[in-house]
Amino acid sequence: MPTKTMKAIQQHEFGGPEVLLYEDSPVPEIKPGEVLVRVHAVGLNPPDWYLRDGYKMLPPEWQPKVDFPVILGTDISGVVAAVAEDVTAFSIGDEVYSMVRFPSGLAGGSRAYAEYVSVPATELALKPAGIDHVHAAAAPMSLLTAWQFMIDLGHNEPNPLQPYRHEPVPLEGKTVLVNGAAGGVGQFALQLAKWKGARVIAVAAGRHEAFVRDLGADEFIDYTKTKVEEHVHDLDLVIDAVGGPTTGRFLPTLKRGGALFPIFPLGFSGADEAEKLGVTVSSVQVRSSGAQLAQLADLLAAGTVRVGVDSTFALADARSAHDRAARGGVQGKIVLTVK
Incomplete structure (x- = not known):
């Protein structure tokens, strides 16, 4: 068992x-149905800086109430340190990964920037x-987002968006066109589309061309030189x-019956134009799912889906x-390492 305090x-x-x-x-105490994980790596995601900054980008009525002190983060890879008595699917010593309590932890309940984290099994x-743990920690939120948008939603929760x-x-x-193809979600959207048999046009800055072509892009557009639309x-x-x-600028690029999936939909104002063009615009909020991460582990293990890591930093x-x-x-993901 771990000590009572952690960094x-x-x-x-x-x-x-x-x-x-x-x-x-304090090291978190596990409740029924939970597992304590000794964290080896933490993947960074936009909700981390949104919470750090107080969710200023959200309308006031959407801003969650936060109790300090707050520990940021959702994405972890590590080793099981303890399990609740009612948990049978995992054992001490198992190497595991997770997106912890999202979106339920929007106000700081995920607590992943730490040496230990409690995770619902x-x-x-x-x-x-x-x-390795670095690449595993870089995957959960971004890969689950791409998967739930493009392959399988995996839940019946009401859509808040x-x-x-x-x-x-x-x-x-x-x-399929992927805008932001070199980023966290974009790199996975590109690969999943190729895996499912699509022709993929990748949009990113010119310095990322080799990266996205290596992931399978059929065509590359440097948005700094070309107006994609x-x-x-x-x-x-x-x-x-x-x-x-700015996501509405893609509407004219789509054929009638096509679809626009903005990962960050706030600010979109082209609903009327989309209806006239016969284009579906749809979004969803990513949700934690151990079952989907188990599916995705097979794709990651086989190298069918690869994880790009931009840089690593110590937790401190x-x-x-x-x-x-x-x-x-950023090309791929940023990761914190935990000794």
Whole structure:
């Protein structure tokens, strides 16, 4: 069993990376149905800096109430240190990975930037064989997002982003454009589309061309030199891994009956235009799923899906990791390592 205290990155106020403090914190106590994981690596995701900053990008009525101190993070890979008496699927010593309590932990309940984290057993899966903890920790949120958008939603929870259920679309033989193809979600969207038999056009900055072509892109567009919406047409699906207010510019690139899936849908205002063009615009909030991570572990172990890692930082150096994220141009994922 672990000691009663651990090192963690905590914050006691909202702000920039400077509010992230490397401090002592109590080791979490596991409840029925939970597993205690000794963390070896933590993957960074946009919700980490959204929470750090106080979710300023959300409308006030959507901003969750946060109790300090807060420990950020959701994505972990590590080794099982203890299991609750009612947990039979995992044993001490198992190598595992997870996206912890998302979206239920939006207000800081996931607590992954730490040496130990408690995880509901239903959100845990055995780590993919043949890849290390760094690459395993880089996968969960981004890969689950791409999977739930494109392959299998995997739940029947009401969609907080739209009144209708999100439905993936058939990919075989289709032409799919992935905007932000070198980023966390984009790299996986590209690979899943290729796996399902689509022709994929990857959009990213020129310096990422070799990276996305290596992942299987059939065509590459450097958005710093070419206006994508003026270059392509008759697409079946656009995965906009950047999203936001500019996502509507992709509507004219789609054929009637096509679909636009913005990963970050806030700010989209083209619903009327989409209806006129006969284009479906749909989004969904990613949700934790140990069962889906178990499926994805097979793809990761086989090398069918690969994980790009931009950079790694020690847990104690989380500020620098957030600084790296803020500079943009990330190729793959940023990961914290935990000794």
